[in-house]
Amino acid sequence: MAAFGQLWILNTAAYGIVVAAHQRRGITILPSAPSLSRMATNANPCSSANTPKFNCWTWMFGPPMKITHPVLSEELQFVNLEMRIGKTRIDALRELARRTGLDDIKALTAMLIQTERFGTSIAQSLRVYSDDMRIKRRQRAEEMSAKTSVKMVPPLVFFIFPALMVVILGPAVLTLMQQFKVFK
Numbered sequence: 001m002a003a004f005g006q007l008w009i010l011n012t013a014a015y016g017i018v019v020a021a022h023q024r025r026g027i028t029i030l031p032s033a034p035s036l037s038r039m040a041t042n043a044n045p046c047s048s049a050n051t052p053k054f055n056c057w058t059w060m061f062g063p064p065m066k067i068t069h070p071v072l073s074e075e076l077q078f079v080n081l082e083m084r085i086g087k088t089r090i091d092a093l094r095e096l097a098r099r100t101g102l103d104d105i106k107a108l109t110a111m112l113i114q115t116e117r118f119g120t121s122i123a124q125s126l127r128v129y130s131d132d133m134r135i136k137r138r139q140r141a142e143e144m145s146a147k148t149s150v151k152m153v154p155p156l157v158f159f160i161f162p163a164l165m166v167v168i169l170g171p172a173v174l175t176l177m178q179q180f181k182v183f184k
Contacts, residue, residue: 075100089116104133 066073082092093109
């Protein structure tokens with residue numbers, strides 16, 4: 001029983017490390033991914049009537065992105081493979097959200113699940129999602145730029161201002177010291 005508990009703790013820790021690695025790498029993935037996938041769905045090279053558009057999207061978007069976004073490419077290929085072996089699209093997408101642990105991918109999978117349930121266009125949904133991602137990316141950049149001024153205060157106070165005071169006040173202090181020696 002103790003060995004089972006240790007294995008469970010080890011498995012949970014390993015899963016946490018994998019999710020954290022995905023989260024670190026996934027931050028840079030998503031800003032360009034929806035726009036590229038939107039182009040992929042609009043091109044629609046899968047002309048066969050029995051190929052669902054979503055399967056075409058994961059098939060087309062996964063392999064070409066292997067160079068620029070290897071993590072997302074592998075995840076989409078894995079989703080496609082899960083659907084090929086018999087998992088439903090909704091289950092495969094939920095598993096993608098669970099595996100990655102990224103809030104943006106969770107939102108993407110929720111949007112794709114709703115698209116599946118309501119039968120709306122994937123291209124239209126991705127267009128709305130990519131616009132939303134652009135707004136979020138801009139807001140994150142503005143938030144980070146607002147934080148930089150606060151982060152710059154300690155180095156300024158402890159390193160730059162003292163050096164500046166020495167440069168500005170140094171000659172004046174030396175001059176005053178010489179003046180006071182003359183009066184003694």
